[in-house]
Amino acid sequence: MGADIEPEWVALNRAHWDEKVPVHLDSDFYDLAPLKRGEGRLYPIEEAELPRVAPDGWAGLRVLHLQCHFGADSLVLAQRGAEVVGIDFSMPAIRAARELADELGLAERTRFVCADLYDARHRLPDPEGFDVVYTTWGTIGWLPDTAEWARIIAWFLKPGGRLYFADGHPTAFVFDDAGATDADDGRPFPVPTYGYFREEGLSLDEDGDYADPEATLANSRTVEWMHPLGRTITDLIAAGLDIDFLHEHDAVPWQIFAACERDGSGMWRMPGEPMIPLGMSLGATRRAD
Numbered sequence: 001m002g003a004d005i006e007p008e009w010v011a012l013n014r015a016h017w018d019e020k021v022p023v024h025l026d027s028d029f030y031d032l033a034p035l036k037r038g039e040g041r042l043y044p045i046e047e048a049e050l051p052r053v054a055p056d057g058w059a060g061l062r063v064l065h066l067q068c069h070f071g072a073d074s075l076v077l078a079q080r081g082a083e084v085v086g087i088d089f090s091m092p093a094i095r096a097a098r099e100l101a102d103e104l105g106l107a108e109r110t111r112f113v114c115a116d117l118y119d120a121r122h123r124l125p126d127p128e129g130f131d132v133v134y135t136t137w138g139t140i141g142w143l144p145d146t147a148e149w150a151r152i153i154a155w156f157l158k159p160g161g162r163l164y165f166a167d168g169h170p171t172a173f174v175f176d177d178a179g180a181t182d183a184d185d186g187r188p189f190p191v192p193t194y195g196y197f198r199e200e201g202l203s204l205d206e207d208g209d210y211a212d213p214e215a216t217l218a219n220s221r222t223v224e225w226m227h228p229l230g231r232t233i234t235d236l237i238a239a240g241l242d243i244d245f246l247h248e249h250d251a252v253p254w255q256i257f258a259a260c261e262r263d264g265s266g267m268w269r270m271p272g273e274p275m276i277p278l279g280m281s282l283g284a285t286r287r288a289d
């Protein structure tokens with residue numbers, strides 16, 4: 001995708017993410033201290049599920065991390081012995097990932113490539129095939145086409161290779177609490193706002209940031225997409241993957257709604273009995289055909 005023919009949504013979203021990188025690097029949300037001590041951890045959902053994805057551990061596994069941001073999770077997996085290629089379309093994110101890899105002594109085991117996801121096959125041609133494709137928390141909502149996303153994943157995986165995917169649940173993305181009526185305790189409460197089956201991108205203008213409540217972004221306009229869960233899964237199956245598990249969660253790693261409360265493990269959930277799923281995760285295996 002050349003810069004001269006880049007669609008507006010790519011330019012808007014990239015400017016937004018470029019601006020977020022320094023904000024995130026300075027935030028408490030992305031606490032890099034454990035990683036820098038050699039003890040990087042993922043969220044409890046991933047830690048609980050990843051043994052099914054890499055039952056013999058990460059040593060020597062070739063991992064492709066899609067939408068890797070500044071590489072924090074890529075470097076956790078590298079610390080556990082994986083050889084990781086991270087892809088993201090934000091150059092500031094990729095530069096920060098490379099610097100962090102150098103600082104942690106993981107540059108030999110990591111490679112960070114600046115590319116739009118839909119260009120990944122052209123930017124990493126003739127892959128040997130990856131053992132694992134890893135992509136989590138804030139991924140397909142930035143992408144218009146999950147059928148193509150699924151084909152890209154299948155193309156990069158070896159037969160028998162595994163996908164691990166975790167993200168917000170599309171049901172939760174129907175809801176918004178901006179301008180919503182106050183609940184009893186005074187906090188805005190999420191109300192249905194966006195159609196679950198909506199095909200067109202949503203043009204949003206939000207200058208806040210999930211990692212730093214104080215931040216005000218100049219590049220606030222974005223285009224994001226709804227992806228019904230059934231279609232995403234069907235896209236993966238059609239691309240050549242078998243689904244190993246699909247889990248729905250009452251928590252996500254960021255404050256998806258103002259009313260959410262954080263637990264000791266860093267996950268955010270609605271108070272009281274969970275009414276809707278907030279997160280989902282799945283494991284899938286590339287078929288041999």
Ligand SMILES: C[S@@+](CC[C@H](N)C(=O)[O-])C[C@H]1O[C@@H](n2cnc3c(N)ncnc32)[C@H](O)[C@@H]1O
Pocket residue numbers: 013017018067068069070071072073087088089090093115116117118136137138139142143
């Ligand atoms: C929420 S972050 C990824 C989450 C990651 N788990 C984290 O918290 O560090 C989303 C990432 O997707 C990247 N991104 C968005 N659209 C993309 C695209 N079309 N191609 C490649 N990367 C993209 C952004 O630059 C950003 O780094």
